Amino acid sequence: MEAKTVKIKVKRYDPSKDKEPYYQTYEVPIEKGATVLSVLRYIYEKLDHSLVFYYSCRIGKCVGCHVSVDGKTRLACNTIVDKDVTLEPQAGYKVVRDLVVDKSEKVGA
Numbered sequence: 001m002e003a004k005t006v007k008i009k010v011k012r013y014d015p016s017k018d019k020e021p022y023y024q025t026y027e028v029p030i031e032k033g034a035t036v037l038s039v040l041r042y043i044y045e046k047l048d049h050s051l052v053f054y055y056s057c058r059i060g061k062c063v064g065c066h067v068s069v070d071g072k073t074r075l076a077c078n079t080i081v082d083k084d085v086t087l088e089p090q091a092g093y094k095v096v097r098d099l100v101v102d103k104s105e106k107v108g109a
Contacts, residue, residue: 003029006081008039010051011088014097021095023086024048036069036076036087040099052098066090067099 008028013021026047028039040053055065055077065076068088092108093101 003031005029007084008043009086010098012098013095015095030081034081036067036074036079036081037065039081040076052100054100
C-alpha cells in the first residue's frame with residue numbers, strides 16, 4: 001500500500017534574523033497512525049534540517065511538545081495527522097524559534 005501524502009504548513013520564525021514570521025509548506029508521506037511529532041521529525045531528517053521544534057518523552061507525559069494544530073493547542077507526540085494541517089507555536093508565549101516557545105515568558109496576557 002502506498003503512503004498518503006499530506007501538506008504540512010509550518011509557521012517559521014527566527015527572531016535573530018527574520019523581521020516577521022512566515023509559513024513554509026512541506027509535503028510529507030504518512031501512514032496510518034502518523035503523529036504531528038513523526039511528521040516534524042520526517043521534515044527535519046529528510047527535508048529541512050533548519051526546522052526547530054521540541055520533544056522529549058514521546059508518550060504525552062512531559063507535555064513539552066505543545067504546538068498549535070489548526071489553531072488548537074495539542075501535544076505533537078500523540079496528535080494524529082491524517083490530513084493537511086497548519087502547525088504554529090503554542091499561543092501565549094514568546095517564540096524562541098519556529099515551534100519552540102519560552103514557557104517562562106507569557107505574552108499578550
